[in-house]
Amino acid sequence: MIHEKSIAEIVAARGTGDLSAAEVTAHFQRRIEQFAGGLNSLITRCDEAARHQAGSIGSDAPGALAGIPIVHKDIFCTKGVKTSCGSRMLDNFIAPYDATAVEKLAAAGTVMLGKANMDEFAMGSSNENSFYGPVKNPWNTAYVPGGSSGGSAAAVAAGLAPAATGTDTGGSIRQPAALCGVTGIKPTYGRVSRYGMIAFASSLDQGGCFARSAEDCAAVLGAMAGFDPRDSTSVNREVPDYSAALTGDIKGLKIGLPAEYFAAGLQPASRAVIDKAIAELEALGAEIVEIGLPHTDLAVSTYYVVAPAEASSNLARFDGVRYGYRCDNPVNLEDLYTRSRGEGFGKEVQRRIMIGAYVLSAGYYDAYYLKAQKTRRLIARDFGQAFEQVDLIAAPVTQAPAFKLGEMGDDPVSMYLNDVYTLPASLAGIPGMSVPAGFVDGLPVGLQLLAPWFEEARLLNAGHAFQQVTDWHRQRPEGFE
Secondary structure (H helix, E strand, O other): OOHOOOHHHHHHHHHOOOOOOHHHHHHHHHHHHHHHHHHHEEEOOOOOHHHHHHHHOOOOOOOOOOOOEEEEEEOEEEEEEEOEEEEEEEEOOOOOOOOOHHHHHOOOOEEEEEEEEEOOHHHHOOOOOOOOOOOOOOOOOOOOOOOHHHHHHHHHOOOOOOOEEEEOOOOOOOHHHHHHEEEEEEEOOOOOOOOEOOOOOOOOOOEEEEEOOOHHHHHHHHOOOOOOOOOOOOOOOOOOOOOOOOOOHHHHHHHHEHHHOOOOOOOHHHHHHHHHHHHOOOOOOOOEEOOOOOOHHHHHHHHHHHHHHHHHHHHHOOOOOOOOOOOOOOOHHHHHHHHHHHHHHHHHHHHHHHHHHHOOOOOOOOHHHHHHHHHHHHHHHHHHHOOOOOOOEEOOOOOOOOEOOOOOOOHHHHHHHHHHHHHHHHHHHOOOOOOOOOOOOOOEEEEEEOOOOHHHHHHHHHHHHHHHOOOHHOOOOOOOO
8 A cells, every 4th residue: 555655655656657746646535535534633635736736746856755645734835825824713724934954845746635733832731632632543543543643653653645744842743743643853943944844942943853764754855955035043054964864774873761750750661762772772872871861850930931821922913913813893992903813823722822911010120031041051051961972862752642532631730740851851952852762551652762962863773773673653543554
C-alpha cells in the first residue's frame, strides 16, 4: 500500500514511473475521506487544488519531495486558504501569502492536502482547546493525541499523509509525536523561518515536522530549513544535507541521561520502555553517561511566565478591527475590543493572556518576567555544560502515555505539567526529537533525544540508527492499516 511506503520509496517509484504524483495524492485523499472525520484531524481540505497540483508533477519533476503529499499545521499561512490557528478569532481569515516554510516545501514539490487541527493559537498539550473540537488519538480515540500539533501527529499516525508540519513552543511537536507513535523533530531555534507562522511566543516558537521515521523527517526538515531575511530571528547558517548524514553509525557516541528526567513522576511502565530503548542505543555502540541538569525543576514555572508574557503581546493585534472575528453591533470602541476578544478567544488563550499581562505589569515585571528570563539563562547554561561532556541527551518525552479526552479539562496546572520534560529544551533553544520506543497498555511511548545547538544531523542519525534495529515506527494503529 502507498501509505506504507517511506518518502524516499514514493519519490523513487514516481521517478521510475511506477507511481504518479496524481495516484499518490488520490490514495491519501481517499484515506482522508475515510478517516479524517473520525479523528477530527483536519480543519480544511484542499482536494481540488491538490489534484491540480499533483497532476502537473511528472516523473522527471525536480525537487527532493516532488509529489509527496503533506499536511500543514493551521498555524502556517497558506495563500488563498483559510488559516485559523484553531481559533474562532481567525475562522474567516484567508491568508494572502504563504509562510516561508510552506513556500520552501512547495518549491521542493510537496502537494498540500489540507490544514491540520491544533490547540487554539498553539496553546495546549492535548489538542482539546481547538475551536473546531478535540483531535482524537488514532491508537485509541478515547484518548488525546497531544498538542498543540495533535492534528498533524494524528494525520501521520493514521496514514493520512506521509508528513506534516508542526510547531514546537514548549514541546508541541515532540509530545504529540510521542503520544501518537510517530517521529517528530524540533530544530534549533532560528533554523526554520517563523515568517508566516502565526506567533504565540516569539522567542520560543519553532517550526518542525512529523513523519514516520527519522529518515523521512530528514528529507522534510532539509527542505524547510534555511535562512530567511524576512525573519529577524532566522539564523544565517548553512543547512547540512540531513539525509546524507544518516549513516546509522553511532559507535562511540556519548549519550547523557539526566537524573532529573528519571526521578519521581515518571510512570514505571514508561520508564521500562525508555530504559529498553537506551539499552538498544548502547548495544549499537553508544556510551551511556549519567549527567545532571540542575535547573530542570524550574522549567515549568519559567516557561509559564515567559510564554504567556509574549503571548499577551503578540495576541494584542487581534482586536476585531483589521481582520478576524468581530462582534455584532458594538456600541463603542471599548465594546468592540472587549466583546470581539472575549467571544473570539477560547478560555485557555484568555487565561494565558491574563497571566502574561499580569507578569508584565508595573510592579511585577522585575519580580516575575525578569527573574524568569534569568532562570531561562541558567537552564540554557545547564545544557551547554552537559554538552561539553556528551554528544546527545536521551530522556522520556512525557511522564506517561496519552490520557483520556476530558480527563484534565478542569485542571490546567496538571495539564501544564505534561510538558515538564520538553520545556527545558525549548527554553534553551536546542534541537529535540521524539522517536517511537514502545507501548504501554496499547498506547505509544516516545524516546526524546536532544542535541547541541544546530546539531540536527547528529540527532537524526541517532534516531535513524535506533530505527534500523527496532520497528516501533512502522507500527500502525488498528483500523488504519
